[in-house]
Amino acid sequence: MIDPAPAELFIGLMSGTSQDAIDGVLAEFPADAQPRIIATRSTPLEARLRRQLDELQRPGSGDLDLALRLHHELGHRFADCALNLLSTARVPPHAVRAIGSHGQTVRHSPEGTAPYSLQLGNAALIAVRTGIATVADFRSTDIAAGGQGAPLAPAFHQAVFGTTGRRRAVLNLGGMANVSLLGADVSGWDVGPGNVLLDLWALRHLGQPFDADGRFASTGTVDASLLAALLTHPFMARPPPKSTGREDFNPRWLDGLLAGFPNLHPADIQATLAEFTAVGVVQALASQPEVEVLLVCGGGARNADLLRRIARRLPALDIGTTSRAGIDPQWVEALAFAWLARQRVHETALDLGRITGARQPVILGCIYMP
Structure with missing residues (x-):
């Protein structure tokens, strides 16, 4: 033996x-x-x-x-x-x-x-x-x-979260957001900003490094015109494989867009940035009807407002954090x-x-x- x-x-x-x-x-x-x-x-x-x-x-x-x-x-x-x-x-x-x-x-x-x-x-x-x-x-x-050099985590996600009868996806909400589609042919890609723009705006207007639990965003109202402008970023329309970073989503880019919206309340901008992150996730998953469960990790997993926005747009998905699968x-x-x-x-x-x-x-x- x-x-x-x-x-x-x-x-x-x-x-x-x-x-x-x-x-x-x-x-x-x-x-x-x-x-x-x-x-x-x-x-x-x-x-x-x-x-x-x-x-x-x-x-x-x-x-x-x-x-x-x-x-x-x-x-x-x-x-x-x-x-x-x-x-x-x-x-x-x-x-x-x-x-x-x-x-x-x-x-x-x-x-x-x-x-x-x-x-x-x-x-x-x-x-x-x-x-x-x-x-x-x-x-x-x-x-x-x-290759793109990113994201690298999907291979790991498959190894630790992929052994289940229900088709799972993993969403990492870090500074950038990426998804992993688990299964026999695992795939994954960056979908756009995660927390990076939210953190930037919270630091400017709250003096805090992040919007705790999304409370600041939850007091605002999404501005449809600003959201549409954010979604015109070329990265959002690119097909995978793709990856992104602060080269694409940074203060200079955001301030250039906001110059066209001088009268918006800061809380409304925060709400719109949160919706922008949610829409990026939804664009990646809406075309994946076989996915039944979405496991969320990263700092954004603690942002209840952001998770609610994603859940409202993906009502068919069973959404929870990776704690369900045994990893904080x-x-x-x-x-x-x-x-x-x-x-x-x-x-x-x-x-x-x-x-x-x-x-x-x-x-x-x-x-x-x-």
Whole structure:
């Protein structure tokens, strides 16, 4: 009788386009069972760091010295998160097979003659400080193979949420929103902004980094003309595979549109931005009648107003968070990068052709040894 392969421990570190925090998980991956989260950690990014990241990402700008300093600083932040996870769980570094660090995206441009996706967060520094092999730069190989480099999570969503008789989709409401259609032929794509515009407007008018529970949006009224203008963004009409980021949906673009609507109340603008996010989701799912269940994750899963808007437009769907399937929605993305690190360590090629458009299966990520 052959003994089963032992369970392995991996750490996943994630900072998304919302730029609000570094989320980390320490997870156990049995050979033939679902992963189990052992410890979690969320480390907020302070306002100064968020402002610097915003400065770096303004269209047409780019300070190389600032980028390198943030690369170093974020590397320390990711390492701190990993070390705090180990301390909380009382797990020694040598017990962890690898860390999967997504980094912080500051540029994502998968189209054109020189496609790329750039994440900051020095993985070599993370490896040296933690003493654990660190996998990073998950997107470049997919782009080299002709893919969008995003979204990468649908393959993970299929692995952990796809084993059910009812046809499921997963909606990640991070800074950007993306959907995963689970099943034998898993597919997925970015559908438009998730929280990024909502957070921007909440910061301006509430002095808060986000609209808690969507309460600000719930006091406003959707302006049909502004919603129609938002929906004219070229990304919304593009067919998948497609991915997006702050290059498409940013303060400059939004302010340019709002210049044509000078008399709208701020709460009405917030309500319209929430409806814009909801419509992007609906456009992706309305043509998928076989989907019965929608599992929501990411920061937007805590926005009750946004979920109500989506549910009103998709009344036939059974909508809930990924907690129904055993994973808290806050930790799904970090767990995905622990899973992706596991695929890299085991040299497992992923076929993402129906997701990113890559021409061939590829092994994602580069390994940095301590």
